[in-house]
Amino acid sequence: MRNAVPLSALPIEEVFGPLRQALASHNQIILQAPTGAGKSTALPLAMLQWPEIGGRILLLEPRRIAARAIARYLAAQLGESVGQTVGLRVRGETRVSPQTRLEIVTEGVLTRQIQGDPELAGVALVLFDEVHERHLATDLSLALALEVQGGLREDLTLMLMSATLEGQQFERCLTEAAKISSEGRSYPVSLEYQPVPHGEPWVNHTVAQIRRQLNRREGNILAFLPGQGEIRRVQEQLQEGLPARVRLCPLYGQLSPKEQDEAIAAPPAGWRKVVLATNIAESSLTIDGISVVVDAGWQRQARCNLRNGLTRLETVRISQGAAAQRSGRAGRLMAGHGVRLWSEAMQQGLAQSDTPEILGADLTQLALELAAWGCREADELSWLNDPPAAAMARAWSLLQQLELVDGSHKLTPLGRQVHRLGSDPRLGHMLLKAAELERGLGVPGLQSLACELAALLEEADPLRGRRPGVDIELRLGRLSGPARQQAQKWRSQLGCADAVASGEFAGLLLALAYPDRIAQARGRDGRYQLSGGSGAALPADDPWQGRGELLVAAQLSERQGQGDALIHLAARVELSRLAGALPYLFETRRAQHLDGKSGELVAENRQMLGCLTLARTPLTDISDEDYRQALLEAVRRQGLSLLPWSDAVDQWRLRLAHGRRLCPDLGWPDLSDPALLAGLESWLGPYLDGFKRVAQLKSLDLKGILQAQLDWSLQQQLDELLPTHWQAPTGSRLKLCYHPGGVKLAVRVQEMYGEAATPRLARGQLPLTLELLSPAHRPLQVTEDLAAFWQGAWNEVKKEMKGRYPKHLWPDDPANTQATRVTKKRMQQK
Structure with missing residues (x-):
């Protein structure tokens, strides 16, 4: 290895001594070092020469753009190219060699490395950078690394590096960790608060503040915006009347590496630049020449709706920690200035830190990784925050529906194949099952078409921003860059030909991935019912409006304040083709309900596709069981208010609820409203013999029925602990x-x-x-x-x-x- 080009003295060097001492006596270290201290650059380079580290170093960076930039920078400091001493592993790009001693990897890649080699042979140290951002993949890779350290490799050292420890609970998992802090070095950053005037759109106010800073200050500007849509709108407004020799550079994850590099690099001599970025620029990256930060104060946050599995991207306020990180970007290389587009009073009301992603995300991929690791439940590992039980239950249920795990959460042979592919579980199921369809239907190129669909859905939409409608067929054949490479990679892995089947089969293939998102029109207004039970709608200007065809919605998102999710990408599918190719999606179900007007029982056979009713056939062989089921369904639909509640019953349930809360060791049953509705069949069903009308429900002895859910001993305990x-x-x-x-x-x-x-x-x-x-x-x-x-x-x-x-x-x-x-x-x- 060549001698490193000397870096200018960085604050992190002050803790090199304590770090080396900690490495000699601890296998867990927590390093707190502010932005700009050098923990991602000077520290890894120095560690390459420390005798305390007798193997390779893995440096985990949460984002691909930061990983690439850091790898290039560190390699340049050694006078080398990436792939020699300093290597890089990100999705779609691997540049390592036998001489590589420091690998910069992203979160998902580290998880795959651990899954592929649980002992991490030859690795001495894993550095988790920017761990305070609390990405889901970081939490997972840390949990796996702790398992490796605890069971296989006591000599493996794990170091968590964070710009802040405020609001974090790293000690929960790293109980014996040595803690080391670096003061950091940053240049002074003056702050001003410019809240959005009442009635003015905040995007317009952001544009005005950027123009103001261009006129008042020298240097380059970094503006933080929540997403691509806002970046495009701000960019369009700034183009009008843009001063000479000022370049606008968007920066977000879906851009090509070349476009991202342009945003990071210094502008040509005599030019200035305005970088319009999402929170991708909050940490790790040093963008050349930034002296002013304009912060709109918003970010996108994904929230999974556990009822339907859909993810809603919410635009929410950033935390105090994020605000500090953002304004600090102006003081990395020189004295700077920060403009916050909210009030000082609002600043005090912001949350201290961001909510960890694991608490609100879809956990299906995490569940698949756990199954591949051999875990049957998430609580078998140590977590910074435990994955929510309800989200895990939904994830396991979906994996079972896709035949990737069995009832005990053990990986099936199909699940093992999907995991090896490294794709999203839904898309992996489609990629592998497409081969069966290709053979069964005799349609060449179906699996190759599935590769294109999966790559298209995992990478950026090739027609994004052109408003072509939701039709996914329009995108097929237009793949480029990472998406085209990914499609070819899957073709190679699966051994399928390059010839691609007609796009008319896209809907059929997508039904393999999204059996719960087959959409039936609810009229001619672009509203649909999904087979999973929720609602969806086409964009108002979509060409498919009013056509009423059966669709498979591949991408959709919930909207704040609106019941129906918005469809982004979909494909048409013929019902006859779907029934012929995937008959297991359909079932005939006996159903009953009481007519709302006459009160008479209506019984019928329904042809069902999930929650969609495709056909109805009236039945005449009505039984007592039909009446029982109809009455239970009436209670489910109209609520528990149909039952004869009284003050005595309410008081008894309140006593029971206090018992569950204060004395949980006694094993009280859950008789809350949600639990009662979920278990109607077991607790109410046996008491409906001979009942044929809703009005008869008022004659039930409701208190006696509920008390029967407690055995005699528990009833005695209730009267003793919480008397009347x-x-x-x-x-x-x-x-x-x-x-x-x-x-x-x-x-x-x-x-x-x-x-x-x-x-x-x-x-x-x-x-x-x-x-x-x-x-x-x-x-x-x-x-x-x-x-x-x-x-x-x-x-x-x-x-x-x-x-x-x-x-x-x-x-x-x-x-x-x-x-x-x-x-x-x-x-x-x-």
Whole structure:
């Protein structure tokens, strides 16, 4: 290896000593180093010469653009090209050699490396850069690396590198990690707040602020925007009247490497540039010459709807941590200036850090990786944040539907093949099943067509921004760049010919990947019902509007505030062709319902495609079971309000809910509204014998039915821990009133004499909220702290009550006075 070209002194060098000491004694390290400290550049180069590291180093970068830029930069510092000492592995590009000692990899690539070689042979150190961004793939690769370290390679060192530790919980997984901090070095960045004026579109305000900075300051400008659409709009507005020798450079993930490099590189001599970027530019990248940052304060955040599996891209406010990262870009190489397009008051209200992606993402790919690793459940690994149970359940269910895992979450032979392909699980299922279709239908080139479809869906839309409509057939044959390379890669892996079948089969193939997104028109207004149960709609100006054809929606997204998802890419499919080629998608189902007007039972056989009803045939052999199912369906549709609820039933359920919350070890059943609706068949169905109309439901003994869900022992525990009444010191049996937040007791204050503290239920965990009453049962005080009341407010209450109710006892020390229900005279008589 050539000697490295000396870097100018960077702050990270101050912690080289402590880092080397930590490497000698720890296999887990957490390094906090601000933006610009040199943790992604100077540190990896220095580590190549440290004797404490006796093997290869893997440097994980969350984004491909940063990985490429860092690899080129580090190789140049050594006077080499990428692929020699410094290597690169990103999706679609691998440049390594036997002499490579430092590999820059992206998240998904690291996961594949661990899956392919669980011992990570020859690797001494894995550096997780920018881990505070908390990408899903980073969390997964870290969980796998910790498993490798704990079970196979104690000598493997893992180092988490983050610009900030605020709001993070790295110690949850790295309990014995050495912590080292670098002060960092950044030039001063002045800040100004320019909130969007009321009524002005924020995009227009962003353009105005960029123009203002171009006129007022020298240097290059970096503007942060949430997505490609906003970048295009800002770019179009800035083009009008753009000053001479100013270049506009968009920067986002879907651009070609050449376009991304142009945004990062310094502009030609005598020129300035304005970089319009998504949050891809928040960290890792150093964009030459940036001295001003204009931050719109928004970002795109993906949220998976667990009901239908669709992902909604929400435009949300950034966090305080992200805002600091963004403004810091202006101070990487020189003194700079930051413009925030929100108020200082709003700044204080921003979340401290961004929500980890694992808490809101679709976890299907993660579940497939877990199955490939041999995990049956996510909790077998250590996570920075546990994957949500509901999202994991949906992911496992989809993998089973695609035949990629079995009922115990074990990878099937088909699942193993899909995992080896490295594709999205849905698209992998399509790629492999297409070969069966090709043989069964006798249509050459179907699998090759599937390769084009999968590449098109995983890479950028070749017609993006040209408004051609959602028809995916228009894109076939137009693949270029990474998409064309990916399609060819899959053809090579699958061993299929280059000849491609007609695009008319696209819908049939897509049904293999998206059996839950087959769309049936709900009229002529472009609205559709999906086989998975949710709704979707075509864009208002789409050429397919009003045609009512059966579609398969390959790409769609939920929209905030609207019920139907918006279809982005789809293909037509003929029902007869679908039924002939994929008959397993169809079933005949017996269905019943009660007519809303007549109340009469309607029973029929329905030909179903998922949740879509394709045909109905009336039935005449109506049975008691048909009536039972129709009544259960009525409750599902119209709600539990059809049942005879009463205050007694409500109070019993509230007591049970408090029992589940406060004493979960006793194993109480869940009788909340969602649980009751989900389990109608088991708890309500047996009591509907002979019932034929909805009105008859009002005659049910609902309390008895619900109490039957508890065995005798649990019923006794409920009465003991959370009783219906409380016995006062006077012997009065007073009713307790439960509510979602606790329990209230209305009691005359004289009957609480002698009680030094607030009575408590449920093993002392639930204090009574005491509504203390006058002798005339009028409220005097509400308290959960009786002791504090006796010592404080009681003196004022006592003075007032003595004048109003002189015949009653108002002692100075009520906590040590005998309780009473009567006047002083009656007390003396007794």
